[in-house]
Amino acid sequence: MNMEDRTSAALRIDGERLVARLAELAAIGAIENSGCCRLALSDDDRRGRDLVVGWMRELGLEVSIDPIGNVFGRRAGSAADAAPVMTGSHIDTVRTGGRYDGNLGVLGGLEVVATLNDAGITTRRPLVVAFFTDEEGARFAPDMLGSLTHVGGLALDQALATVAIDGKVLGAELTTIGYAGTAALGEPRAHAFVELHIEQGPVLNIEGLTIGAVENVQGISWQELEIVGQSNHAGTTPMRLRHDAGYCAGEIVHFVRSLAREMQGNQVATVGKIDLFPNLINVIAARATLTVDLRNTDEQLLLEAEARLAAFLLQLARDEGVKISTRSLARFEPVNFDQGVVRTIAEVSARLGYSQRRISSGAGHDAQMLARVCPTAMIFVPSIKGISHNPAEETAAADLAAGANVLLHTMLELASAE
Ligand code: GLV
Ligand code: MN
Ligand code: MN
Numbered sequence: 001m002n003m004e005d006r007t008s009a010a011l012r013i014d015g016e017r018l019v020a021r022l023a024e025l026a027a028i029g030a031i032e033n034s035g036c037c038r039l040a041l042s043d044d045d046r047r048g049r050d051l052v053v054g055w056m057r058e059l060g061l062e063v064s065i066d067p068i069g070n071v072f073g074r075r076a077g078s079a080a081d082a083a084p085v086m087t088g089s090h091i092d093t094v095r096t097g098g099r100y101d102g103n104l105g106v107l108g109g110l111e112v113v114a115t116l117n118d119a120g121i122t123t124r125r126p127l128v129v130a131f132f133t134d135e136e137g138a139r140f141a142p143d144m145l146g147s148l149t150h151v152g153g154l155a156l157d158q159a160l161a162t163v164a165i166d167g168k169v170l171g172a173e174l175t176t177i178g179y180a181g182t183a184a185l186g187e188p189r190a191h192a193f194v195e196l197h198i199e200q201g202p203v204l205n206i207e208g209l210t211i212g213a214v215e216n217v218q219g220i221s222w223q224e225l226e227i228v229g230q231s232n233h234a235g236t237t238p239m240r241l242r243h244d245a246g247y248c249a250g251e252i253v254h255f256v257r258s259l260a261r262e263m264q265g266n267q268v269a270t271v272g273k274i275d276l277f278p279n280l281i282n283v284i285a286a287r288a289t290l291t292v293d294l295r296n297t298d299e300q301l302l303l304e305a306e307a308r309l310a311a312f313l314l315q316l317a318r319d320e321g322v323k324i325s326t327r328s329l330a331r332f333e334p335v336n337f338d339q340g341v342v343r344t345i346a347e348v349s350a351r352l353g354y355s356q357r358r359i360s361s362g363a364g365h366d367a368q369m370l371a372r373v374c375p376t377a378m379i380f381v382p383s384i385k386g387i388s389h390n391p392a393e394e395t396a397a398a399d400l401a402a403g404a405n406v407l408l409h410t411m412l413e414l415a416s417a418e
Contacts (some may be wrong), residue, residue: 018400021107021227024051025048031096036093066150066186067183069133074127089105090128096168099393104403131369139166143364195378205384215322215347221330226324246276291329338371345379
């Protein structure tokens with residue numbers, strides 16, 4: 001081991017600085033109980049972006065913004081033309097989000113850069129810290145929209161034409177917040193991608209482990225359903241003569257829950273959003289729109305869940321005399337990460353003395369898109385009680401620092417590769 005290797009082996013990130021940055025970003029769009037609301041391309045998303053871009057510049061990163069608003073901060077390497085090692089995640093949140101989902105991956109990346117800057121270390125390959133537009137998909141479906149566009153999975157004009165749940169068009173909103181960039185789409189193309197993220201589930205917390213080396217991400221199927229029935233008087237209409245869209249929505253909620261229970265294994269199913277029209281106490285609902293989120297680690301089983309839902313909807317429409325139409329909002333197959341990068345994360349964790357296991361991701365992540373174009377994997381840290389997409393989302397400060405240290409040494413290793 002030469003002198004420089006010894007120095008970098010002893011290198012650790014500054015946990016207090018990381019927590020301070022997380023808190024400063026969380027103050028933008030803060031909601032009650034320490035939560036965050038920075039829906040994609042909202043004014044608070046812009047303010048969060050401005051803060052992070054300011055930090056990137058302070059750290060000496062060269063900032064580029066592509067036409068879908070993905071932001072990349074580049075730190076030069078000694079092999080100037082080599083493809084960079086990239087890390088990053090997202091800073092948009094759901095409407096009732098916490099302060100770690102996505103933000104940890106971006107600010108953990110900045111912490112890696114700050115640590116290398118302080119130590120005066122130049123890696124062989126350049127490093128890039130990125131944040132991708134609209135990972136959550138809560139305002140504009142699909143989720144992971146920015147990273148999907150970056151890897152060529154969604155055409156730019158189609159991405160820009162996406163309509164939000166509030167009726168606004170993505171391209172116009174991107175221009176309004178000043179993040180319709182001009183850098184070439186798809187650039188920079190990474191040599192490898194590593195994303196640090198909270199687990200958002202209970203496994204590491206229950207097992208008392210610090211690090212998850214993420215091997216795969218389950219498949220995601222999002223649909224929007226519209227049920228058209230008939231409004232009528234709630235007091236005068238006999239039950240047998242009703243075409244009640246509200247009742248049908250309730251049946252669907254019940255069906256997907258039973259479906260997941262019956263299928264067992266890794267099948268999960270959620271109706272997270274329902275709108276009724278006219279939504280009045282004494283009027284049978286004429287219309288209902290609702291979303292169904294189905295996920296499974298096995299593509300065949302996910303296809304089976306979709307097929308069983310479709311058959312149920314046909315029967316329900318017949319039985320209740322309503323029309324039911326469906327629209328796909330997102331459909332991504334399960335993704336396996338690169339075993340070499342997973343192994344590097346596990347080896348680095350062991351070397352740093354952190355307890356660990358291999359793990360699966362139940363949530364969607366930008367890394368699953370980057371996996372299409374370069375060797376990719378993720379690092380998870382525990383979520384206390386497995387709570388996420390909730391202001392109560394929490395991770396112990398020591399675990400945040402552990403995750404960032406694993407990110408640092410994984411990036412150092414990947415960036416020294418030929
Ligand atoms: C996105 O974060 C999702 O998993 O829903
Ligand atoms: Mn996330
Ligand atoms: Mn999320």
